[in-house]
Amino acid sequence: MSEVKVNEDLVKERQKCSFDVEELIHLVDGGKHNTLERKKIEQYVLSIKELKDEVPEEYLSHKERYENSVRKGCILFMVLMKGILERKPSRNDGISYNYKIINGVIKDITPFMLHFGMFLPTLASQASPEQQQEWLKKGIQMIGTYAQTELGHGTFLRGLETTATYDADTEEFVIHSPKVTSYKWWPGGLAQTVNHCIVMAQLYTKGKNHGIHPFLVQIRDIETHMPLPGIKVGDIGPKLGFQTANNGFLGFDNYRIPRMNMLMKNSQVLKDGTYVKAKNDKLTYGTMVFVRVTIVADVAYELARAATIAVRYAAVRHQSKPKPNEPEPQILDYVTQQHKLFIAVATSHAFRTVGRWLWSTYTKVIADMRHGNMDQLPELHALACCLKAVCSKDASTCVEQCRFACGGHGYMQSSNLPIIYGIVTATVTYEGEHTVMLLQTARYLVKAYKQASEGKSLTPTVAYMTKYLKSGSHYWQNTPEGIIGGFQAVATGKIKEACESLFQHVKSGKDYEDAWNLSSVRLINASEAHARAVLCEMFWKEIQRISTTVSPSLAIVLTQLAELYLNYWALEKRGDMLMYSTITKEDISSLQRRYEELLALIRPNAVGIVDAFDIRDEILCSTLGAYDGRVYERLMEEAMKSPLNKEPVNQSFHKYIKPLLIQAKL
Numbered sequence: 001m002s003e004v005k006v007n008e009d010l011v012k013e014r015q016k017c018s019f020d021v022e023e024l025i026h027l028v029d030g031g032k033h034n035t036l037e038r039k040k041i042e043q044y045v046l047s048i049k050e051l052k053d054e055v056p057e058e059y060l061s062h063k064e065r066y067e068n069s070v071r072k073g074c075i076l077f078m079v080l081m082k083g084i085l086e087r088k089p090s091r092n093d094g095i096s097y098n099y100k101i102i103n104g105v106i107k108d109i110t111p112f113m114l115h116f117g118m119f120l121p122t123l124a125s126q127a128s129p130e131q132q133q134e135w136l137k138k139g140i141q142m143i144g145t146y147a148q149t150e151l152g153h154g155t156f157l158r159g160l161e162t163t164a165t166y167d168a169d170t171e172e173f174v175i176h177s178p179k180v181t182s183y184k185w186w187p188g189g190l191a192q193t194v195n196h197c198i199v200m201a202q203l204y205t206k207g208k209n210h211g212i213h214p215f216l217v218q219i220r221d222i223e224t225h226m227p228l229p230g231i232k233v234g235d236i237g238p239k240l241g242f243q244t245a246n247n248g249f250l251g252f253d254n255y256r257i258p259r260m261n262m263l264m265k266n267s268q269v270l271k272d273g274t275y276v277k278a279k280n281d282k283l284t285y286g287t288m289v290f291v292r293v294t295i296v297a298d299v300a301y302e303l304a305r306a307a308t309i310a311v312r313y314a315a316v317r318h319q320s321k322p323k324p325n326e327p328e329p330q331i332l333d334y335v336t337q338q339h340k341l342f343i344a345v346a347t348s349h350a351f352r353t354v355g356r357w358l359w360s361t362y363t364k365v366i367a368d369m370r371h372g373n374m375d376q377l378p379e380l381h382a383l384a385c386c387l388k389a390v391c392s393k394d395a396s397t398c399v400e401q402c403r404f405a406c407g408g409h410g411y412m413q414s415s416n417l418p419i420i421y422g423i424v425t426a427t428v429t430y431e432g433e434h435t436v437m438l439l440q441t442a443r444y445l446v447k448a449y450k451q452a453s454e455g456k457s458l459t460p461t462v463a464y465m466t467k468y469l470k471s472g473s474h475y476w477q478n479t480p481e482g483i484i485g486g487f488q489a490v491a492t493g494k495i496k497e498a499c500e501s502l503f504q505h506v507k508s509g510k511d512y513e514d515a516w517n518l519s520s521v522r523l524i525n526a527s528e529a530h531a532r533a534v535l536c537e538m539f540w541k542e543i544q545r546i547s548t549t550v551s552p553s554l555a556i557v558l559t560q561l562a563e564l565y566l567n568y569w570a571l572e573k574r575g576d577m578l579m580y581s582t583i584t585k586e587d588i589s590s591l592q593r594r595y596e597e598l599l600a601l602i603r604p605n606a607v608g609i610v611d612a613f614d615i616r617d618e619i620l621c622s623t624l625g626a627y628d629g630r631v632y633e634r635l636m637e638e639a640m641k642s643p644l645n646k647e648p649v650n651q652s653f654h655k656y657i658k659p660l661l662i663q664a665k666l
């Protein structure tokens with residue numbers, strides 16, 4: 001086979017790289033061992049012929065596209081089951097390249113995502129040991145999803161309407177959807193893929209409501225896959241993205257399930273209908289905390305895909321002629337282009353780094369909870385909510401910016417940027433809507449502020465408040481530590497103002513809830529500021545630690561990326577910094593100069609840095625971002641796959657245009 005020629009610009013870019021790309025690849029993967037494992041899996045899965053599409057997914061109908069994604073999802077399922085890869089998909093470090101292989105198999109979302117992402121984790125964390133044993137025996141017979149959201153309610157879980165009423169005579173629960181708004185709506189894979197669901201429903205026993213609880217419900221026959229009597233299930237139709245996720249609706253008509261199908265690790269219903277309460281009623285919401293935590297690293301990965309595409313394209317693309325006697329420059333040489341793209345690259349590193357820290361925090365808290373200690377759950381919940389909210393929104397903005405940075409070609413489906421955007425922007429809404437998540441964190445911040453005001457000590461992630469409440473302001477310094485202090489001072493100032501507004505409204509006679517609503521813009525701003533303070537501090541600290549363990553040349557690059565991230569956000573939030581620190585106009589000018597210096601310092605390594613995300617072409621799925629940079633050839637090759645190009649004249653000409661032309665002549 002003849003070697004494919006790599007675009008000359010990319011060759012030159014790679015030659016000038018000042019660090020060892022392989023070393024950064026290992027760091028991104030979390031160690032050389034992980035890199036080797038990932039590559040082994042990729043090599044195996046991506047060489048399965050049946051997983052390659054003859055016709056690009058986007059030319060298929062809604063139905064064909066779904067069927068194709070089930071076909072490929074099942075091949076992958078089989079591969080995993082056979083244990084060829086020796087390990088089941090795992091999500092260690094909050095990011096798993098094992099399951100990310102799915103991007104190389106299905107461009108959009110697999111209809112099995114919820115099976116792995118929420119169904120199995122909920123069984124693992126909320127079923128009793130006996131139930132787990134019983135259900136694990138059924139193993140692969142059960143394909144499931146997590147059915148919580150309803151047409152009428154997604155955010156307000158206490159408002160869910162599906163009921164699970166215990167019948168002590170038959171020792172069964174009767175699951176029912178009393179009206180159209182109580183239909184489940186959204187769960188991935190629900191429509192035609194799964195045969196089981198975790199259903200969140202209002203538990204009634206002995207005539208009393210005990211709030212929402214999880215139930216394992218079979219909805220389709222295992223052999224025929226027909227919906228079982230009493231079940232109404234179907235597809236909710238096309239969406240902005242997630243076209244192959246098979247999101248569905250589900251209604252119950254007095255549908256009976258055995259008592260033991262309530263997940264009973266935390267609370268129980270005894271045979272006679274006696275309700276045994278959980279140690280903490282928020283344990284029912286546990287799977288959501290888990291997924292929120294993992295979203296931080298998940299969006300880092302999707303952003304790495306987008307940034308790889310856009311940076312490589314910017315190195316290949318030439319446009320405009322600023323100097324009449326010189327060739328058109330690479331668009332990557334325009335500083336505005338670097339401004340658009342390098343923050344996307346740095347943000348991916350920030351979210352991956354903070355995502356790993358969040359994951360280890362999560363595992364520690366869960367381990368403590370297993371021993372009965374729930375003390376750290378509120379802090380974990382507050383942290384997961386604001387980081388999920390801010391990371392999902394920032395990642396969406398960055399992906400969209402990567403698309404803008406690719407001009408018209410970024411708008412092509414074949415660039416894959418529109419699909420990546422569809423995947424990432426969904427995270428802003430699912431698993432807790434953005435604003436709602438910020439308001440959850442705000443509840444915690446208000447409590448922390450009250451504690452600080454009473455001179456009590458604070459939990460680690462909000463401890464900075466004590467210092468800045470005492471000092472009142474932050475003495476600005478143009479250093480990474482100075483910027484982090486600035487973010488902490490901004491967060492403290494905004495928390496204080498939001499609390500004062502809240503307390504003032506209460507003092508003036510408003511109900512707490514109305515006062516909360518009136519102060520809610522300040523509350524979400526405070527929450528966002530807190531998340532930014534955490535992101536900046538954790539990213540910087542971790543990069544400093546890592547820098548002592550890697551080669552000096554890589555340490556320089558990592559430090560530049562982290563510094564760029566801090567400077568970018570300090571400049572974006574300069575108004576806040578002016579309000580809550582001693583920063584001056586001169587300091588801001590100097591920050592701007594340093595930011596521009598950092599863009600210039602990162603520029604020669606830009607392609608090397610995205611190469612180090614080490615995302616194979618089959619996983620990037622992009623005409624613009626492939627390793628060889630054959631952008632124009634690929635765009636043309638992909639265009640030729642359009643079914644419209646299979647014939648010189650389309651039948652619509654004879655049917656519609658020609659009669660129109662004839663009419664026009666008369």
Ligand SMILES: CCCCC/C=C\C/C=C\C/C=C\C/C=C\C/C=C\CCC(=O)SCCNC(=O)CCNC(=O)[C@H](O)C(C)(C)COP(=O)(O)OP(=O)(O)OC[C@H]1O[C@@H](n2cnc3c(N)ncnc32)[C@H](O)[C@@H]1OP(=O)(O)O
Binds near residue numbers: 118155156429
């Ligand atoms: C085949 C090959 C292999 C390939 C594999 C493929 C894929 C695989 C794997 C992985 C995929 C990866 C990831 C993705 C997986 C799934 C994601 C996809 C789709 C998304 C699915 C969903 O969206 S599921 C639905 C999510 N829904 C929500 O998030 C609802 C949001 N609402 C709420 O959480 C709550 O209603 C609320 C928190 C907004 C309010 O609850 P409420 O009960 O009303 O509580 P409050 O009165 O406001 O507060 C009470 C109190 O409780 C505290 N609290 C609230 N929540 C929690 C919690 N979770 N934990 C702990 N504590 C909590 C809250 O802070 C209050 O405390 P205080 O009173 O002390 O202030």
Ligand SMILES: Cc1cc2nc3c(=O)[nH]c(=O)nc-3n(C[C@H](O)[C@H](O)[C@H](O)COP(=O)(O)OP(=O)(O)OC[C@H]3O[C@@H](n4cnc5c(N)ncnc54)[C@H](O)[C@@H]3O)c2cc1C
Binds near residue numbers: 185429
């Ligand atoms: C792609 C995708 C996949 C999904 N997959 C699943 C799944 O597998 N399983 C599942 O159960 N669900 C799933 N969902 C549903 C998802 O979890 C909900 O859509 C999400 O939690 C938001 O709830 P909602 O749609 O009710 O929005 P709403 O709560 O109706 O939000 C609408 C607006 O009202 C605002 N708002 C609501 N409450 C408040 C408040 N208290 N204070 C201030 N503002 C408020 C919000 O900020 C928002 O701007 C999915 C959703 C999407 C988009």
